[in-house]
Amino acid sequence: xxxxxxxxxxxxxxxxxxxxxxxxxxxxxxxxxxxxxxxxxxxxxxxxxxxxxxxxxxxxxxxxxxxxxxxxxxxxxxxxxxxxxxxxxxxxxxxxxxxxxxxxxxxxxxxxxxxx
Amino acid sequence: xxxxxxxxxxxxxxxxxxxxxxxxxxxxxxxxxxxxxxxxxxxxxxxxxxxxxxxxxxxxxxxxxxxxxxxxxxxxxxxxxxxxxxxxxxxxxxxxxxxxxxxxxxxxxxxxx
Numbered sequence: 001x002x003x004x005x006x007x008x009x010x011x012x013x014x015x016x017x018x019x020x021x022x023x024x025x026x027x028x029x030x031x032x033x034x035x036x037x038x039x040x041x042x043x044x045x046x047x048x049x050x051x052x053x054x055x056x057x058x059x060x061x062x063x064x065x066x067x068x069x070x071x072x073x074x075x076x077x078x079x080x081x082x083x084x085x086x087x088x089x090x091x092x093x094x095x096x097x098x099x100x101x102x103x104x105x106x107x108x109x110x111x112x113x114x115x116x
Numbered sequence: 117x118x119x120x121x122x123x124x125x126x127x128x129x130x131x132x133x134x135x136x137x138x139x140x141x142x143x144x145x146x147x148x149x150x151x152x153x154x155x156x157x158x159x160x161x162x163x164x165x166x167x168x169x170x171x172x173x174x175x176x177x178x179x180x181x182x183x184x185x186x187x188x189x190x191x192x193x194x195x196x197x198x199x200x201x202x203x204x205x206x207x208x209x210x211x212x213x214x215x216x217x218x219x220x221x222x223x224x225x226x227x228x229x
């Protein structure tokens with residue numbers, strides 16, 4: 001299958017700072033990228049869906065001003081957690097898919113964010 | 117709204133034994149159903165998917181799942197477990213193919229020698 005990378009794999013930051021997480025599709029063009037959040041022992045919760053060149057669509061309850069998503073190219077999407085607080089500590093996972101209804105989602109390995 | 121319930125956060129089997137991971141779904145429309153596997157430090161990998169064709173779906177690594185509408189279930193099975201099958205398994209449901217997936221909480225499969 002296709003490869004999706006995330007960087008960094010692990011980040012620790014101080015409360016009040018901003019953190020940027022990158023998601024890259026390495027060998028295909030991703031028309032759509034997804035960002036998920038996973039708490040320990042819980043399922044992946046979809047945060048937002050982004051299409052290349054347009055604004056992201058956020059799920060209900062997700063603060064779009066706190067979780068800024070940019071999908072500037074067909075191979076790169078970024079998630080910026082602004083003014084991070086300890087409750088934002090979580091595992092963030094991105095996925096990417098090509099065109100078509102059954103364009104499979106390919107998942108990145110995730111980024112562990114710890115806010116002190 | 118759609119949801120998925122995975123019974124058992126952990127399942128332990130011996131090598132060579134049958135693997136059965138349970139998944140029940142709730143959906144008001146005909147669902148698309150998926151099983152993913154996650155190995156440590158890797159992204160989720162698609163094992164198999166149900167897209168309203170055959171109810172018995174065969175996937176990679178010898179896994180298969182059967183869609184049972186009357187039971188709203190999509191359980192994952194493998195006749196004989198290998199040590200390499202030890203991983204986290206997620207069931208997911210969607211009403212729009214791969215566009216928007218709703219995941220279960222996952223089941224960790226432990227395989228002992």
